[in-house]
Amino acid sequence: MSYYRDTYVEVNLNHIAQNIHQLKERLVSSKKIYAVVKADAYGHGDIQVAEAALEAGAEGLAVAILDEALKLREAGVTAPLLVMGWIRPEDAALAAVHDIAVTVFQREWLDQAGEQALERPLRIHLKLDTGMGRIGVRSEAELDEILPYIDERPNFQLEALFTHFATADEADTTYLEEQQRRFDELFAHFEGKWQENVEIHTSNSAASMRFPEKTAHFVRFGISMYGLYPSQDVKRERPIDLQPAMSLHSQLIHVKQLEAGEAVSYGATYKAQETEWIGTVPIGYADGWTRKLQGMDVLVDGKRHPIVGRICMDQLMIRLDQEYPIGTKVTLIGKQEDQEISADDIASRLDTINYEVPCMIGSRVPRVYVKDGRIVDVKNAL
Ligand code: PMH
Numbered sequence: 100m101s102y103y104r105d106t107y108v109e110v111n112l113n114h115i116a117q118n119i120h121q122l123k124e125r126l127v128s129s130k131k132i133y134a135v136v137k138a139d140a141y142g143h144g145d146i147q148v149a150e151a152a153l154e155a156g157a158e159g160l161a162v163a164i165l166d167e168a169l170k171l172r173e174a175g176v177t178a179p180l181l182v183m184g185w186i187r188p189e190d191a192a193l194a195a196v197h198d199i200a201v202t203v204f205q206r207e208w209l210d211q212a213g214e215q216a217l218e219r220p221l222r223i224h225l226k227l228d229t230g231m232g233r234i235g236v237r238s239e240a241e242l243d244e245i246l247p248y249i250d251e252r253p254n255f256q257l258e259a260l261f262t263h264f265a266t267a268d269e270a271d272t273t274y275l276e277e278q279q280r281r282f283d284e285l286f287a288h289f290e291g292k293w294q295e296n297v298e299i300h301t302s303n304s305a306a307s308m309r310f311p312e313k314t315a316h317f318v319r320f321g322i323s324m325y326g327l328y329p330s331q332d333v334k335r336e337r338p339i340d341l342q343p344a345m346s347l348h349s350q351l352i353h354v355k356q357l358e359a360g361e362a363v364s365y366g367a368t369y370k371a372q373e374t375e376w377i378g379t380v381p382i383g384y385a386d387g388w389t390r391k392l393q394g395m396d397v398l399v400d401g402k403r404h405p406i407v408g409r410i411c412m413d414q415l416m417i418r419l420d421q422e423y424p425i426g427t428k429v430t431l432i433g434k435q436e437d438q439e440i441s442a443d444d445i446a447s448r449l450d451t452i453n454y455e456v457p458c459m460i461g462s463r464v465p466r467v468y469v470k471d472g473r474i475v476d477v478k479n480a481l
Contacts, residue, residue, distance in 0.1 A: 110469070118324050123156055137321075138163065148324075153178050161319050180199045192218065204236045227281075231278075354419065355376070379414055399427060
């Protein structure tokens with residue numbers, strides 16, 4: 100596997116494993132972890148993260164769409180897989196044949212899926228909308244339509260019930276408790292045999308780290324498996340000492356001196372105030388380093404240096420405190436000596452959440468996987 104550009108994401112697989120181990124320690128030993136690897140494992144790389152997570156002790160994997168699950172199966176992943184979003188009812192047979200559990204919450208969906216000849220039973224996770232307002236069964240009346248329908252069809256296997264919390268990462272737990280109460284009410288509506296045979300999963304990273312005692316059969320561990328806190332509130336509480344898995348690096352490919360008044364980049368908006376050293380770094384908005392990051396720092400030689408002028412599609416310029424040789428390392432996310440630029444710093448600059456930061460780094464940037472200090476794999480390479 101080769102790549103020929105100077106910009107790469109480094110994914111530390113040991114950190115992913117450590118984050119999983121720490122959550123395992125916090126949960127009662129019988130509780131399971133589903134690693135959430137949707138959206139290309141939050142931009143970290145689906146197959147590599149899936150394998151690392153399973154090796155570290157995760158029991159299953161959760162994705163958003165059927166395509167993501169099929170890709171994992173194609174790569175040889177045999178672990179339990181759950182698609183947490185909607186799939187088309189006409190694709191139910193495909194999910195069943197690949198032993199992929201699907202999320203169901205509509206009676207009509209079951210009707211349409213039931214028209215297909217299923218070669219294998221379809222594993223169903225029934226989604227309850229207890230307050231997220233996104234997808235899921237909201238009422239007892241809907242359950243009364245869905246449950247007998249599943250019951251009559253041996254090809255439909257109700258394997259689990261789940262819900263998703265809207266505010267699990269907030270210090271104030273009132274709404275979370277309301278959602279839990281609504282879940283308990285809907286669950287009480289299930290007959291005994293269902294109650295005994297289905298698994299329950301309700302917790303995301305925030306809920307599983309903050310309230311491990313409330314964990315049902317398994318948790319869906321997303322953002323914090325990657326080493327990021329779900330919110331500033333949870334970061335302050337610090338239930339687990341998370342290790343960020345992703346860092347982003349490049350290098351100087353050109354260094355030059357500008358005289359006072361000379362300009363940098365499109366629009367010639369930045370003008371040197373005095374004689375200045377300007378470096379060019381081969382990453383741009385087409386790599387996800389959006390133009391809004393103009394003015395943000397990068398690390399060179401263990402020091403912060405600002406991005407000056409407009410960020411271009413493939414390159415950006417930085418103001419350096421001195422001359423540096425071509426090939427000097429530039430860190431956009433991560434540490435150099437005692438300095439760090441975190442995904443949280445980037446998120447706060449962009450007025451967004453840290454979840455968006457690894458996801459926004461484009462597939463043109465190779466992902467280099469490091470384990471025990473060695474490169475073990477590369478994704479998006481030739
Ligand atoms: N379960 C579901 C249903 C989810 O949608 C998500 C994340 C998770 C678990 C994992 O959450 P965590 O990363 O906080 O641990 N979903 C999303 C989303 O739709 N937008 O941002 C995160």
